[in-house]
Amino acid sequence: METLTTTSLQVRDNQLWILDQQALPQQKIWHPAHTVDELIDHIHTLRVRGAPLIGLSASLLLALLAEQGQEKQQLEAAWQLLRQARPTAVNLMNNLGRMRHALDRDDYVHALRIEALRLVDEDRRLCDAIAGHGARLVKPGSRLLTHCNTGGLATAGVGTAIGVIRVAHQQGNVRQVWVGETRPLLQGGRLTAWEMGELGIPYRLVTDSMAASLMAAGEVDAVWVGADRIAANGDVANKIGTYSLAVLAHYHQLPFYVAAPHTTHDADCPDGASIPIEQRAGSEVTGVAGSFGSCRWAPPGAKVYNPAFDVTPAALVTGWVFDTGVVSQAQVAAGILRRPLSGLR
Numbered sequence: 001m002e003t004l005t006t007t008s009l010q011v012r013d014n015q016l017w018i019l020d021q022q023a024l025p026q027q028k029i030w031h032p033a034h035t036v037d038e039l040i041d042h043i044h045t046l047r048v049r050g051a052p053l054i055g056l057s058a059s060l061l062l063a064l065l066a067e068q069g070q071e072k073q074q075l076e077a078a079w080q081l082l083r084q085a086r087p088t089a090v091n092l093m094n095n096l097g098r099m100r101h102a103l104d105r106d107d108y109v110h111a112l113r114i115e116a117l118r119l120v121d122e123d124r125r126l127c128d129a130i131a132g133h134g135a136r137l138v139k140p141g142s143r144l145l146t147h148c149n150t151g152g153l154a155t156a157g158v159g160t161a162i163g164v165i166r167v168a169h170q171q172g173n174v175r176q177v178w179v180g181e182t183r184p185l186l187q188g189g190r191l192t193a194w195e196m197g198e199l200g201i202p203y204r205l206v207t208d209s210m211a212a213s214l215m216a217a218g219e220v221d222a223v224w225v226g227a228d229r230i231a232a233n234g235d236v237a238n239k240i241g242t243y244s245l246a247v248l249a250h251y252h253q254l255p256f257y258v259a260a261p262h263t264t265h266d267a268d269c270p271d272g273a274s275i276p277i278e279q280r281a282g283s284e285v286t287g288v289a290g291s292f293g294s295c296r297w298a299p300p301g302a303k304v305y306n307p308a309f310d311v312t313p314a315a316l317v318t319g320w321v322f323d324t325g326v327v328s329q330a331q332v333a334a335g336i337l338r339r340p341l342s343g344l345r
């Protein structure tokens, strides 16, 4: 396969490499993801993370394994394992669904390569389209609050919610971004803060619990987040803490936008209650660990509840910004998300 580079993925010498998103921003470490076990470990540990990126990395690895001569049976087993690597973000299942069609063909080595490269290229274009649609909703002088990380690190392109913020900033309409740190794994405090700095977008980092008082003080004009799965009724699964922000935005009468590619939409999933929510290790909550060091503060034996995502009911979403355009409450009520969205090809 030809050399390929995104912010956090590389294909070189016919091998996949991933930028360690757990080590950022303290260290920029590229790890090999040459085998299914290696990639799944990177996904479990969130070295590879973000809904679109998980699907793209799995698709690229499958194509590379085929090129390296793995038998069809081995590729089918790899496909199965990769599909189960993380349960909530549907991009993984959607992308691998496309790869499955390629795998079923006689010329599967060629077809897998073409499909994986097409997915990466499409994701870049989906991000651009989302950013274009979303930026039109950002009013001049906006102070935007975002959660988790939805930028170039999490996609092959400019990102989803961060892509919108980036283009709106280029258009001169962003006064400041409030970056929620996103406990427990600090995707906001580490990754979004880093991306804002790289992009030269003025930002201030806040802990998740500061959002309410910021809104009450009139310091936030809109909330922009990404998504891991959007159900047929418009309910949105995204990083834990998103639902709290939606409730707060509703109370303070602020717009709450969800930006995502159509590959995050799941027409077969009726509602948020049907979205599988990943539960993660308690050690992420009893302390912190990373390239900045580690520390445990909870008493020995402390019991933990640690869902990685929550579900925001459709009623709290002002608009769903897809690559296909902005979907309104009225369109969702009329059932637009009950069938697949026809995205860019």
Ligand code: MRU
Pocket (backbone or CB within 6 Å): 046, 049, 050, 051, 052, 089, 147, 148, 149, 150, 151, 154, 155, 159, 160, 161, 187, 225, 226, 227, 228, 238, 239, 240, 308
């Ligand atoms: O657990 P993570 O870091 O993979 O969670 C990521 C999110 O929740 C993002 O908001 C979502 O995947 C969209 S990324 C464009």
